[in-house]
Amino acid sequence: MIPVGRFRCYPIADGDRLYPKALLAGDDPERVVALPEEVSVPYTPLLVDSGSDRILIDTGAGPLADTTGRLERSLDRAGFKPADINAVVLSHAHPDHIGGLSLEDGTPRFPNARVLMSRKEYDFWHSVELRDKLGTGFVYGDAHLEQVIAMWINRYLPPVRERLEWLSGETEITPGVLVMDAPGHTPGHVAITISSGAESLLYAGDLMVVEGQAANPEWTTIFDLDALGIVRTRRRLFDRASADRSIVFHYHFGKVGRLERNGSQFQWEQL
Numbered sequence: 001m002i003p004v005g006r007f008r009c010y011p012i013a014d015g016d017r018l019y020p021k022a023l024l025a026g027d028d029p030e031r032v033v034a035l036p037e038e039v040s041v042p043y044t045p046l047l048v049d050s051g052s053d054r055i056l057i058d059t060g061a062g063p064l065a066d067t068t069g070r071l072e073r074s075l076d077r078a079g080f081k082p083a084d085i086n087a088v089v090l091s092h093a094h095p096d097h098i099g100g101l102s103l104e105d106g107t108p109r110f111p112n113a114r115v116l117m118s119r120k121e122y123d124f125w126h127s128v129e130l131r132d133k134l135g136t137g138f139v140y141g142d143a144h145l146e147q148v149i150a151m152w153i154n155r156y157l158p159p160v161r162e163r164l165e166w167l168s169g170e171t172e173i174t175p176g177v178l179v180m181d182a183p184g185h186t187p188g189h190v191a192i193t194i195s196s197g198a199e200s201l202l203y204a205g206d207l208m209v210v211e212g213q214a215a216n217p218e219w220t221t222i223f224d225l226d227a228l229g230i231v232r233t234r235r236r237l238f239d240r241a242s243a244d245r246s247i248v249f250h251y252h253f254g255k256v257g258r259l260e261r262n263g264s265q266f267q268w269e270q271l
């Protein structure tokens with residue numbers, strides 16, 4: 001449990017997956033050398049308990065792999081049931097973030113939760129242009145990856161379609177929990193800050209996937225749709241997090257740290 005003032009934040013492990021390093025290395029040969037052949041990438045939603053509200057940020061991958069879909073077991077271990085969740089916030093619509101939203105029989109997993117996501121994100125993935133081309137390699141240059149994205153969007157979002165509430169711009173969803181645009185990884189990717197008194201936590205979503213991206217903020221991966229955009233967002237939010245001495249939580253690290261600014265780079269200090 002991570003205390004942030006009056007909030008109690010619980011990392012909820014969904015599992016992890018091995019990624020071939022080529023997916024994460026971008027086009028820089030030095031990074032290719034620096035990474036192991038396969039990188040184990042954890043999927044870690046965060047439960048934020050304010051005492052009166054329980055907000056789950058992201059939902060894991062569901063049955064994307066044998067090693068994922070452990071969200072509910074981890075929730076139980078932290079002392080919560082799906083019915084305890086009042087709100088689910090989706091940082092973006094990639095499969096590893098939306099797969100826990102609904103059960104395999106097509107019912108919502110969290111019966112009492114409103115579901116908040118960026119309108120821009122939803123519209124992007126449901127645009128007429130993309131509907132015809134997603135799955136052909138048009139977006140990422142990888143047809144299989146796109147087919148999985150399309151499958152997960154078509155399977156896990158429709159059961160909650162009626163209860164979706166749209167985010168755009170900065171939105172305080174409950175006192176002290178602020179959602180803000182953090183585009184680049186996807187067009188409607190959002191980040192969340194939890195603030196209480198002098199303490200704060202930045203839920204950075206997929207702004208970083210591997211630790212080396214702190215020291216090399218220009219390092220993008222195949223999953224970042226807008227390379228310039230994510231670098232700009234990363235610098236903006238990391239600048240603020242280091243100035244505020246915020247705790248930083250990355251979905252794909254599963255651990256918390258702080259970012260210390262060092263010239264144009266950042267140093268990741270694990271807590």
Ligand SMILES: [Zn+2]
Binds near residue numbers: 097252
């Ligand atoms: Zn992700």
